[in-house]
Amino acid sequence: MEKRAGEAARRWLADQGVIQVRDGWVSDEKPDVVLTAGQVAHSYAADVFAEDVGAADQVQLAFGLLDLLDEYWVTYEIRIADDSEEGPLPADALWNGYRQRLEAESDAETVTYSLWVDWFEDHTTSDTAFAEVLGRDIERVVADRSEPLIRRARRVLECSGPVRWAVKEPTYRTAMRIPALHHAVFRGLLTSFHDLYGDLEPVAALALLDQLDLPTNTQHRAELHHVLTAGHRNHYRSSGAWETAVRSCF
Template structure:
């Protein structure tokens, strides 16, 4: 394939991807994100990474609801260990230092949304991002929800001792729902609700 034909094909792919994200904005439906991923996994070639992930980042930063996008990240990109590290890096991990340093409203909105649905991402991939996010008290509640999802999600992943150390550094209201129970199961060394199904119930009874 000549360089000119390659450039033409890439231009077409970018236009189609922007059209797909425009359709997502219009319909706000999860199935549109599925079509975007199917296109990215096509036999011909993946979609241009800059356009693909810019599309996700822009919608994660938008003031409007982003349920379809966060659900897509959670079940399609983060639960798949073949894509979770790249996806997490693209939507937050690669620029968390800048997000925390600049404290701009839109990137912080993106950070909260990503942290809250990051439960399935491997602990070794997300731990540093969690630690960096903790520099900013405005992100503490989102880190907590990320830790909670890391325990409760079917594919949730955490390291109990390290997660407990982070949890103990979060500035949260003492009446935060599930805070005491999460601390209890982590201190007992449990990694996941579904691998230790009775642990959470025991924590609820012990903490009530």
């Protein structure tokens, strides 16, 4: 899927006069100037949503451009298009695009970063985004336990810190039925405390933390246990709490 979408995007770029060379990309306008993937993304990603095709096809082309360039700016333009006067984008095309790439074996750092900063940190979109990429599927993940679904769940859990606690906590509890996801739940709890927009309930989070089967030397587990026991909700709203925990656990 990703390869086909990427090749479609490559053909689309060629129609815009942009082709890949050994050291980067060149355009018909300035054939002697080698462009980086980031420069191509900044110059052309928005143009995808001006194409005279259906919105779902625009989304598919944009994700193909992401596959080809692996640049965050492409995902940023997807978010902007969804929030534009012509938006929202078709939900099936949008979230299928995210789910497919979260399940893929290839690196998904750009996709998870986009989820984190563009969708999860914005509380007007985080509930829906989290539900679409994992919340509605978590029971299927537990029942199926296929590698792609486990991979998607792990990636989403690890970047889910900004999602409202009431939304993500049931998913955390269900995910804990899969031992392979325990560390991802831990990372979710840790970022829920440390992220500027992170959200958790200390008592409930501590109960989950105590049920996780983690190596005894798991980094920051003791410190997280300390701050949750003390009732702290967020690093930035409890000045000095983490530093005190580090000293206490040293």
